[in-house]
Amino acid sequence: MMLQYFQRLASVTEARISKYPHQPNARKKFALEIAKLGIRLYSGEHRVAWCGVVAPFDVLSAMNVTSCFVEFVGAMLASTGTVGMFLEESEHAGFAADTCGYHRAVLGAAMKGMMPVPDIMIATTCPCSGGLAAMENLARTFKKELFVLDVPSSDTSESVRYLADQYKNMMRFVSDRIGGSIDEDRLRESIVKSNRARELMIEVYRLAQHVPSPANGQSLANFGIVMALFLGTDAGIEIAQAYKDEYEEMIRNGKSGVPDEKIRLLWLQNRIQFKHPLIRLLEEEYQAAIVIDELNDITWDAIDPDDPFTSIARRTITTPLNGKISQRLDHIQRLSKLYKVDGAVNPCHWGCRQGTGARGLIQAGLKEVGVPVVNLEVDCVDTRNFAEGQLRTRLEAFMEMLRSNPTAHGA
Amino acid sequence: MYYLGVDLGSLSCDAVLLDHDGGVLASSVVLTGARNREAIAKATDAVLRLAGITEDQIRATVSTGYGRDRVEKRLAAVTEITCHARGIKSLFGGAQILIDIGGQDSKAVRLDPNGQVIDFAMNDKCAAGTGRFLEAMARALQVDIEELADLDLGASGNVTLSSMCTVFAESEVVSLIADGVEVREIVSGLNRAIASRIVALVRRVAPMSNGLSIAMSGGVAHNSGVVRALSQAFETAISVPPKPDTVGALGAALIAREKYARQS
Known part of the structure; x- marks a missing residue:
């Protein structure tokens, strides 16, 4: 369902941009790239990482991994008008109905098989503990090991070093799972x-x-x-x-x-x-x-x-x-x-x-x-x-x- | 020239008719029921009949309330927050805080010296403490809603309700009755629970409400027990107009008159 949705969104948006090339179309270009990202996530042809909101997506991009924070799926399901059934699915499984709708929707989608099984899962402790809990739940559902980026709250040199070291570990974690070594030139280009x-x-x-x-x-x-x-x-x-x-x-x-x-x-x-x-x-x-x-x-x-x-x-x-x-x-x-x-x-x-x-x-x-x-x-x-x-x-x-x-x- | 204000609320539809000078000629309150347009027609017909005028003599109509967009032939639709503020200012010029408890929501409005809204807060996603809540409690107590007003008199105030959820509170009231608790103590507990919620709402717009002049509008203001509980909670008298449920329609009619004057 989601793949077809993104494919249709891409073709309709492309057609609109082509038909009216001189009209303001920045938002349409933005929507088109979102659709293309959705296609990559759902096509089964790309390495996929489900992530927390503040994961380093430019680094993951350099590693040729299509990465996305899971809340994106909740937002997309809402925009398609189909989110209700996924929310109900997670609520039937015991998730409280007054917790974050983004996370309930994603969990429901995973339970219904509407989330592609990722190659990699990278959670972040920022911005919310609810997101981390959702990622832990998803990791169990997908039977995947979860890498957690522990984001310190204060801006000190020690904190920066602590997180920077975790990124290096994260790259090794990713590399171990998708094979191949880290391409320094590709990272620099990214x-x-x-x-x-x-x-x-x-x-x-x-x-x-x-x-x-x-x-x-x-x-x-x-x-x-x-x-x-x-x-x-x-x-x-x-x-x-x-x-x-x-x-x-x-x-x-x-x-x-x-x-x-x-x-x-x-x-x-x-x-x-x-x-x-x-x-x-x-x-x-x-x-x-x-x-x-x-x-x-x-x-x-x-x-x-x-x-x-x-x-x-x-x-x-x-x-x-x-x-x-x-x-x-x-x-x-x-x-x-x-x-x-x-x-x-x-x-x-x-x-x-x-x-x-x-x-x-x-x-x-x-x-x-x-x-x-x-x-x-x-x-x-x-x-x-x-x-x-x-x-x-x-x-x-x-x-x-x-x-x-x-x-x-x-x- | 006449000006009409119509307030289509969830429980009642109210109309107020003003003359050229802004004096109130007539007012009406009818139950909204399931058919909004019928209620609007009934409320409007009632004020026209009372004033002895015809509809074509109305120069401007302003609608308010949750169904404000359903009033045809309106010059404008204005929210109940602005209309209640305008209405209460015409009745109590010195009011600084307005508490409006209607059928399904409650509001605290902070007014400036000119009667303009400078802050407001509304109940969060829940109709506890509103007219619907009181209806449910009256049903649980097997009394008419009008009877609730004085049923708390003589209560010692030793009963506290633990839940303000309409469903749970109704169950709690039934349990208290079964336990033999006096009705006046239960009603007193309900009134104090409502007052407590309203105090929290008012604190959001006026953290220090001491010394501020407070007025009340909306149908629940007819319930003198709730007004008493509020007075005790705020430690000050609450000004209540004789027809609190028509304050929104009054404000709408006053705005209709002002808007018409500006346009002419």
């Missing part, structure tokens, strides 16, 4: 491509800060977190270049992502992955643009091709998703100022203890920089718990509040 994509992504984020923004409610959804999967590849460079070109042209022509942009929003944590009318409501009724997602504009220093593991370890350790909430809060406050946001939307992904547990701190932190927050109660994957009317009321009241009182404090 790092060069990863750095180029990074430079372009920084440019894309800089352009999105423009007032009015070339970003609308959807164009950069899932961008930063999924782009990690394309680091080290030509596809990653091409996607980022397409966004940069498109945004530059829009700004040059005085176009904004949302016509007559009136409200600029920061979207916290995850997007709602299934089809829903809330983004269109924001755009059409309130001329509100989501100019930045918390999971975008997470940047890092360029990777040193001569010492890649140290640089990659720093990249991972310094991600705002790692360590104390204050690190995440600093990131969110920085984005709020840079992107000149009027308000923030926090979906509080229901099963995510990290997301819901930090809700009060985040609301207080954004209040400090004058940014009001509306909290939604939604599982970003579980369509069965989507109370559209309730969420509409919260969002619309928030928009009314922002429109009538620009100095409002929170919601």
Whole structure:
């Protein structure tokens, strides 16, 4: 089912890009590469690694392994509208219905044989313990040994060295399972491509800060977190270049992502992955643009091709998703100022203890920089718990509040 | 010239009709039931009849409530948070906190001196402590919902409910009755449990609510027992208008009048 879905997505998207080559198509190119990644994962013709969110995908790419974080599958199942049966499958097996929908969906998919059996499994202790538990469950289901990257929470030279050494062990772990030795030239080439994509992504984020923004409610959804999967590849460079070109042209022509942009929003944590009318409501009724997602504009220093593991370890350790909430809060406050946001939307992904547990701190932190927050109660994957009317009321009241009182404090 | 506000809620559909100067001419409350449009027509017909005017004399209508998009011939649809805030401000000009407990949700709204919403919080994904909750408890106690209002009088307050889940709380109430606990003690426990949830909601918009002026709207404000429990919890009097369930419709009608004036 998933292979056919990705194949159809690829062909439809390719046809659209060919038919309208001069229309803005960065998002379509992004979708096309996602479809191609899905095909590689499900075709049975490639070495596959199921990973945690902050695995070094550019390194795995250099080893010719198609790698992906498992939450991607949960998001894809949600976007196809079929996630319910997989959630039920995991719940029937005893997983609590109020835990993270991404992980329940993935576990259900594995139980139903809808996840390809991987060659390699690499878990990460960041960003959440739920993800690690899901990976351990999957490893048992697939009868695979699990390699765990233990990501330290503090940015010290000892921590960086500790994680960098684990990457070397990880490469040996991968190499032992797929055969062959590590190709240093291939790794260097991957790092060069990863750095180029990074430079372009920084440019894309800089352009999105423009007032009015070339970003609308959807164009950069899932961008930063999924782009990690394309680091080290030509596809990653091409996607980022397409966004940069498109945004530059829009700004040059005085176009904004949302016509007559009136409200600029920061979207916290995850997007709602299934089809829903809330983004269109924001755009059409309130001329509100989501100019930045918390999971975008997470940047890092360029990777040193001569010492890649140290640089990659720093990249991972310094991600705002790692360590104390204050690190995440600093990131969110920085984005709020840079992107000149009027308000923030926090979906509080229901099963995510990290997301819901930090809700009060985040609301207080954004209040400090004058940014009001509306909290939604939604599982970003579980369509069965989507109370559209309730969420509409919260969002619309928030928009009314922002429109009538620009100095409002929170919601 | 007349202005109409219609609040289509989950339990009741309310309408308020204003005259040219913003004075209230008539108000109505009907059960929403399963047919939204019938409820809207009934509530509207009632205020037209009471005021002795015809529909074509209405210059502007603003709708609110969960079914706000189902009201035809509306100038605008505005959320109940904004409408209740606008309505309560016209009734209690000094209100700084508004508590609105309706049929299926509860809200705490922080108001600025001009009556603008500067913060709000709503119940999380659960209808505990709302009108539906009280309906279920009245059913468990085998009393009419209106009777709940004074059933707590004289209670010592020594019964605490351990669950606010509507289903579990109903079971708990049945168990307490079976154990011979006095009805007034059970009702007092229910009211205090609702108040406790509302206090938490208000803290989200006003961490220090001491000294702030609090008003209440929504159908549950008819329940004087809940209002008493809230007053005790906040250690201050709660201002309740005579027709708390029509505050949203009143706010909608006031907004209709303002919007029409701006457009003309």
